[in-house]
Amino acid sequence: MIWQNHIIIGASFAAVIDPVLVPVGVIGATAPDWLEWIIKPLYPSLRHRGATHVVLYWIAAIVLFVLIDYHRIGLAFAIGGFSHVFADSLTISGVPFTPWSDARFHLFGGKLRTGNGGEYIAAGMVAVLCFGFVLYSPVKIGTAAEKENGFIPFFYDWKGS
Numbered sequence: 001m002i003w004q005n006h007i008i009i010g011a012s013f014a015a016v017i018d019p020v021l022v023p024v025g026v027i028g029a030t031a032p033d034w035l036e037w038i039i040k041p042l043y044p045s046l047r048h049r050g051a052t053h054v055v056l057y058w059i060a061a062i063v064l065f066v067l068i069d070y071h072r073i074g075l076a077f078a079i080g081g082f083s084h085v086f087a088d089s090l091t092i093s094g095v096p097f098t099p100w101s102d103a104r105f106h107l108f109g110g111k112l113r114t115g116n117g118g119e120y121i122a123a124g125m126v127a128v129l130c131f132g133f134v135l136y137s138p139v140k141i142g143t144a145a146e147k148e149n150g151f152i153p154f155f156y157d158w159k160g161s
């Protein structure tokens with residue numbers, strides 16, 4: 001998937017937690033690719049969509065940051081990273097689910113071709129779903145204080161905080 005769509009999906013996922021975290025989510029949403037560029041010179045055997053795209057690693061990172069975090073920055077980064085591998089799993093080449101298997105993991109049939117119109121539609125659908133979740137979900141994600149104030153990320157009272 002191209003970066004533009006990774007950014008849309010990562011930003012949408014992060015906005016569900018808190019719109020303030022969108023930039024961090026965007027950094028995370030591109031991380032599996034730029035981490036590849038950083039690691040590759042050190043480990044030339046690293047494959048594209050290899051170790052940095054393992055779904056299980058990003059799920060583990062989310063769990064870790066749910067337990068220990070600083071202002072949910074780590075969580076937003078990990079959710080961004082997860083959104084990247086989630087998006088890549090929609091494409092034909094897929095992603096590895098675990099580091100121990102070469103089998104590629106696909107969601108929804110993995111029919112998207114990178115750079116094709118379909119991925120824009122997928123990114124748009126994710127954005128709409130996340131927006132809808134924030135507006136209509138009875139589950140409010142946020143800190144206890146935010147919940148008390150009826151916190152709705154997309155209609156956040158910026159001046160009042």
Ligand SMILES: [Zn+2]
Pocket residue numbers: 001032033049053084088
């Ligand atoms: Zn990628």
